[in-house]
Amino acid sequence: MTVELKVSYTLRQLVFYFLKLGYAGFGGPVALVGYMHRDLVENRKWISEEEYKEGLALAQLAPGPLAAQLSMYLGYVHYRFIGATLVSLAFVMPSFLMVVAIGIAYKMFGGLPWMRAVFYGVGAAVIGIIAMSSYKLTTKSIGKFRFESIRKNWLLWLFFLIAIAVTIVTRSEQILLFVGAGVLYMIIRAPPKWIARNSSGLFLFAGIGFWQFETSTLVKIALFFTKAGAFVFGSGLAIIPFLHSSVVNEFHWLNEKQFLDAVAVAMITPGPVVITVGFIGYLIAGFPGACVAALATFLPCYLITLVTAPYFKKIAKNLSIKAFVDGITAAVIGALVGAVVIIGIRSIIDIPTALIAIASVLALIFLKKIKEPYIIILSAIIGLTLKLLV
DSSP states (O other), rough: OOOOHHOSHHHHHHHHHHHHHHHHOOOOHHHHHHHHHHIIIISOOOOOHHHHHHHHHHHSSSSSSSSHHHHHHHHHHHHHHHHHHHHHHHHHHHHHHHHHHHHHHHHTTTTTTHHHHHHHHHHHHHHHHHHHHHHHHHHTOOOOOSSHHHHTTHHHHHHHHHHHHHHHHHHSHHHHHHHHHHHHHHHSSSSHHHHHHHHOOOOGHHHTTTTTOOOHHHHHHHHHHHHHHOBBSSSSSGGGGHHHIIIISSSSSHHHHHHHHHHHHHHSSSSSSHHHHHHHHHHHHHHHHHHHHHHHHHHHHHHHHHHGGGHHHHHHTTTEEEHHHHHHHHHHHHHHHHHHHHHHHHHOOHHHHHHHHHHHHHHHHHHHOOOOHHHHHHHHHHHHHHHOOO
């Protein structure tokens, strides 16, 4: 059966929808996933409920940023390889160009007092936002902080707590810990059959760093961000502990303040939160660094989507795979909480920044309709005002 007979929309319409979502979709991965369901399933009826749920399940089970991976799958549903490719480019490109533009301004004006004042307030707000997001991720992926949940999922909570402690002590992400948690949980909860059988248990922009890079650095960027993209499960915020430990502590590409500013840039731009890698890549190695970092981060989930989509109905029912991902997710979220503690200790430097961080958390708890970009903008204004008064 031809594509024209199966669908009520054109590839061009789908691409333009994701282009618009890419430049106007604020609110982070959970909000973006909700927009896709509202627009494509409920309103336009381009995608069936079953197709959407399959895509969401794949995005949760496989590594890769949640919203970006779901968009790729929805592009694949009716238009296969070309659909997944064009949709992913349309969704990611607007926010990528925005963070590169902000990176250019950051390098040009980063030393000016007004920009430092803006990020003074923004950095504190980001701590509050990440803390709140990590809490939501914990309750959604592992369980609520109740006795029954802890009793039922005690092993996941153990992985979670161990990952927090290890991240705080070592100040780095431990990939072997994540994989080990996944394998152990899989063996305990849903061992594969084979285990059960064998065991009883450019010059124009030269002045602003646009084309300043070293080939060896680009190679390191490519290898590191590919690794990071391959181990991000669920929310794009889960990539933060990976980025922080290596970008700041291991490679010393950015300092603590620059890293926090990079997270802030992701919060104030539309599209996937993971696009912060483009900003980080630009600060490290100009425009080539931004391109390599973004491509390396999104390539793993793009390839996984294309490879697994045709067989996903069977994969999604595999209990061993689900248990493996559950174990990894618990450890990754624990590492995220640990990273929040580390960054918070270094970034909350005085009473005003502490108050801004606390106010951000309270706003997200009690003001349900408020979006993260508004908190960031308000914090920037507060930071600028405080610095001018001082």
